[in-house]
Amino acid sequence: MSWEIVIGLEVHTQLSTHTKIFSGASTTYGAEPNTQADAVSIALPGVLPVLNKGAVERAVKFGLAVGAHIAPRSVFARKNYFYPDLPKGYQISQFDLPVVGMGALTIQVEPLSGNAKPYEKVVRITRAHLEEDAGKSVHGASQGMTGVDLNRAGTPLLEIVSEPDMCSAAEAVAYAKALHTLVRWIGISDGNMQEGSFRCDVNVSVRRAGEPLGTRREIKNLNSFRFMQQAIDYEVQWQIDQLESGRKIHQATILFNPDTGETRAMRSKEDAHDYRYFPDPDLLPLDITPAMLDAARAELPELPEARRTRYVNELGLSAYDANSLTSSREMADFFDACVASLSPSPQSSPASERGGERENKSSISAKLCANWLIGELSAQLNRDGLEMAKCPVSHQQMSGMLSRIADNTLSNSGGKEVFRTLWAEGGEADAIIEAKGLKQVSDSGAIEALVDEIIAAQADKVAEYRSGKDKLFGFFVGLAMKASRGKANPAQLNEVLLKKLAG
Amino acid sequence: MINFSLKQLSKQLAAKKISSVELTQLYLDRIAAHNPVYNAYITVDAKTSLAQAVAADALIASGGAQALTGIPIAQKDIFCAKGWRTTCGSKMLGDFIAPYDAHVIEQFNKAGAVNLGKTNMDEFAMGSSNETSYFGPVRNPWNQNAVPGGSSGGAASAVAARLCAAATGTDTGGSIRQPAALCGITGIKPTYGTVSRYGMIAFASSLDQAGPMAKSAEDCALMLNVMTGFDCRDSTSLQREVEDYTRHLNQPLSGLRIGLPVEFFAEGLSDDVAARVQEAIAQYQKLGATVVDISLPNSKLAVPVYYVLAPAEASSNLSRFDGVRYGHRAAEYTDLADMYEKSRAEGFGAEVKRRIMMGTYVLSHGYYDAYYLQAQKIRRLIAQDFADAFKLCDVIMGPTSPSTAFNLGEKGDDPVQMYLSDIYTIAVNLAGLPGMSIPCGFGHNNMPTGLQIIGNYFDEARMLNVAHQYQLATDWHSRAPL
Known part of the structure; x- marks a missing residue:
């Protein structure tokens, strides 16, 4: 009897505003404990929340990017529970009226095993809502006591909830990666997973083919794609083992331990809180006007999916190359800049030159740029553990070198030497070619x-x-x-x- | 001097007949002499008050005085005032020194007024008799065995006993108007959103509204001029043009249409209060007003609706008092849950606990729709009743409270009886309307009676005019229990 896996994700992404969602305190990461906790963050008696417009704008951008319905009116609600790092005794969140409604994200899945081919899938996004983060409890902070750091309290989060549309760890990881790319792409989050700016809760259940949905367990707070895959694999096998040995799955919240590679229950459904949600009377309903929608739409860049399609259809790149180049906006923009400086622009090309030829030329330069960016450049970034944003070679430097390959001044191996020099010492391709005598003999x-x-x-x-x-x-x-x-x-x-x- | 209006005091100060330091000292001496009996103040800080008075005198000398510069004002202990102990009438905040100023406090500071001290109140503003205060009951200056009303009982008692020139209060279900009525003074709760709630410790956020309590409508108008104004730190603060609440005071009342809700004159209203209110209405007719009967058919639901919504909000608002960051923490506990339970069990009094439990219950899974949502729907019907009524009249009048001040301990065992003393005031908060109470005579036991005036949204200036014209024609407001 074969088993089907059903997975849904809840992702908390920290929005990149400079100040908190309901106060003017700074959101900068890594400050001394409680130095970024103002009166509102501490929840002194009498303080009130005031909504940060920047957080709303980012949520709206996200909604538009996933083609979602943006609620013209949404409501902030209080989620009530006691914990020392929750200073008000409630979290301000959105409950039955979230700002972002149903949307969807297209993901590129690379199966993790076997000979299966990569494929595309659409994952539905149920909703996304604004909320504030809690602070941090630091256990054993001093003399066996727990310390509370409220720097993070009130940091704006967008919680993005998917439908249970994923049926393998590979799909879950592909979705999380696509979402991670998207939030950085549209500039609403730095997506820094080590700093907790992108945290995933994964709901997993299994069922025998054709049967109704099984009972789910929720793996909390995964902050790496590798852990996510390990946690899901372990959890799926655990659930199948339970069911095959005649036991039942009980709804629970569980944690993944990366050291042991195992999951363990944190609390069962019986301990579940009654959060007593109700509309926060300190905040007015959130109204999104058509003007706000237009403004957000105008600021949205070309999205990864559109960019991918364009690379394949207009530049003739393979799906693999197009995916690699759209893994981050920095990479895609770098690529576009290189292609643009290598291809004759329509204005400057001779009138006699036919469109077809021009396209052919762009396609050749595009392939050349793609090969170098996916090959040499990405390899060097990996070796140095750098993000594309920190790439020491600018697109001007890179295209300076690439155009010398394109016009046969430079061989491919000469190009590699120029690239290594650009990376290590900077400079400009032509000068390096000259200085190192790398000019190709074409006489x-x-x-x-x-x-x-x-x-x-x-x-x-x-x-x-x-x-x-x-x-x-x-x-x-x-x-x-x-x-x-x-x-x-x-x-x-x-x-x-x-x-x-x-x- | 102690019976002077704010305007007269201001003139005395301007004319250097008295300095702010002398005036402040005068009140401090009165507080020292009488507060042991009335218990109207929780905290007095003579040094700080006098320092403010010194600054005020300098301001007056430099010619920069405003209407309230140098005048000693009592602040309800619900407002955070930087450096002042701010208890909200609770053991929970018994040692809490506020590190910041509430908007209201800032406004008075900017106006150059003197903070004379923090007045007693029902714990977290939950009560109608000032008996729930951790700092002991307040006594009514008209009869020391009687309650002053609540929750702004300390403020009402201090104004009536002339222990301040004027005072601030807050009103969630009648907490300005009911004690004003019971102590024979004037108090106004403005339209919800008119006075910023920033720094005012929350009881029920959608109902709480601050306002002045003073000897007359004219004094209240001057106080409102200072207290109101948009504040970006309160999302429910209304962005409106600054207005001068004294501007209509001297308009005649001819043509004024007074609506009398039949529901406010039905069973439950004591005879003496009814008689005094009717006499006041007759006085208004003499002043040129006409009277029309109106109906507020859903007003009978106001008390039950209020006791769903206010505790619901309070149960959440008071969650921050957990002993973790400030406030009372139990001396000994075994673990986190034990710390929460003991700290809150010790820090809160019985009435606060009762309301937290009611609020928790009505928000609980399975009860929310039946209680909270249902109450919100009725709240809208209540507001609609008023909207319909204001098509027929300019202001609504009736009793503020069903009886004169009752005795200490009289209603202590019966919370529902206590809750009913706000039966005429609560609907006004649910609708967010402005309401005020002015003295209109005395009942059988020679205790003051209050006339309630309810206006349409933002009609405070008109209401103050209506009250002021009555106070020009009568002298109930200038009677003092001394």
């Missing part, structure tokens, strides 16, 4: 002279080649390249060699 006279010399010097081998030993071609290429000190244009060299060796 056919010079190449012919060089080939003639080799043919004359290697009469025996030439004879062997001519008698049918084709494999020797590489030998001649090697000699010629060496003679040119690596600078001969390989295509030209091949052409001349073929011709001359043929006799």
Whole structure:
């Protein structure tokens, strides 16, 4: 009997406002405990919340980016429970009237095992709502006591809730990654997972094919995609084992321990709080006007999915390349800038040049740029553990180098040397080519002279080649390249060699 | 001097007949002499008050005085005032020194007024007799065995006993108007959103509204001029043009249409209060007003609706008093839950606990729709009743409270009887309307009776005019229990 896996995600993404959602206190990460806790963060008697407009604008942008319905009127509610890091004794959140309604996100799934091919899937987003974060309890802070740090209390969060549309760890991870890319892409969150700016709760259940939904358990607070995959794999197997040995699954909140790779229950449904939600009387209903929608729409960049489609349809890139290049907005923008500086712009191209040719040229430059960005550049970023945003080579520097490959001034291996220099020392491609003497020899006279010399010097081998030993071609290429000190244009060299060796 | 109006005091100060320091000292001496009996103040800080008076005198000398500069005002102990102990009448905040000023306090500071002290009140403003205060009951200056009303009982007692020039109060279900009536003074609760709630410790956020309590309508108008104004720190603060609440005071009342709700003159109203209210209405007719009977058919539901909504909000508002960051924490506890339970059990009094429990209950899963949502619907019907009534009249009049001041302990065992003493005032809060109480004579036991005036939204200036014209024609407001 085969098992089906059903997964839904709740993602808390911290919005990138400078101040808190209901006060003017700073949201900067990593300050000394309680130095960013103002009267509102501490919940002194008498203080009141005032909504941060920037948080609302970011929520609206997100809603538009996932094609969601934006509620013209939504309501903030109080979620009541006691905990030392929850200073008011309630969290201001949204309950039955969230600002963002049903939307959807297209994800690219790369199956984790077997020979299955990558595929695309649409995951529905149930809702997204604004809320404030709690502070942090620091257990054992001093003399066996628990300390409370309220710097984080009141930080704006957007909680994004998906439908249970995912049926494997791979899909869950692909969704989380796509969401992570999107929130950074549209500039509403820094998505920093180590700092807790993007935290995932994963609801997992299993069922036998065709049966109704099983009981779910919720894995809380996963802050890495790798842990997410491990946690889901472990949890799915655990649930299947339980059911196959005749036990029942009980609804529970569970934690994943990365050290043991196991999940364990934190609290069961019986301990569930009655949060006594009710509309917060300190805040007015949140009205989103058509003007606010227009403003948010005007600020939205071209989204990852649109960019991906454009790369495939207009630039002729493969789906794989298009996915890689749209993994972050910085990468995609870098790519676009490189392609733009390598392709003749419509204004400057001769009137005689036909559109088709121009497209063909852009496609060639696009492929060249894609190869270098996905290959050499990404590899170097990985080696140095850098985000694209911190890339030491600018798109101007990169396209300076790439245009020298495109116009045959530079060989591919010469390009790599220029790139390494740009990365390590900076500078400008042409100057580096000049200084290191990397200019490719494309002078056919010079190449012919060089080939003639080799043919004359290697009469025996030439004879062997001519008698049918084709494999020797590489030998001649090697000699010629060496003679040119690596600078001969390989295509030209091949052409001349073929011709001359043929006799 | 102690019977002077704010305007007269201001003139005395301007003419250097008295300094703010002397005036403040005069009141401090009176407080020292009489507060042990009335218990109207929880905290007095002579040094701070006198320092403010010194600054006020300098301001007056420099010619920068405003209407209330140098005048000693008593602040209800619900307003956070920087450096002042701010208890809200609770053991929970018995040692809490506020690190910031409420908007209302800021406004008085800017006006150069002197903070004379923090007045006693029912714990967290929950009560109608000032008997729930952790700092002991307040006595009514007209009869020391009687309650002053509540929750702004300390403020009402202090104004009546002339222990301040004027006072601030807050009104969630009648907490300005009912004690004003019981102590024979004038008090007004303005339209919800007119006075910022920032720094005013919340009881029921959608109902709480601050307002002045003073010897006359004219004094209240001057106080309102200081207290009102938009404040961006309160999302429910209304952005409106600044207005001068004294501007209509001297208009004649001819043509004024007074609506009398039949429900306010039905069973439950004591004869003596009814008689005094009718006499006041007759006086208004002499002043040129006409009278029309109106109906507020849902007003009988106001008390039950209030006792769903106000405790619901309070149960959540008071969650921050958990012993973690400030306020009372139990001396010994075994774990976190034990710390919460003991700290709150020790820090809160019985009435506060009762309301937290009621509020928790009505918000609980399975009860929310039946209680909270239902109450919200009726709240809208109550507001609609008033909207319909104001098509027929300019102001609504009736009794403020069904009886004169009752004796200490008289209603202590019966919370419902206590809740009913706000039966005429609560609907006004539910609708968010302005309401006021002015003295209109004395009942059988020679205790003051109050006339309630309810206006349409933002009609405070008109209501103050209506009250002021009555006070020009009568002298009930200038009677003092001394």
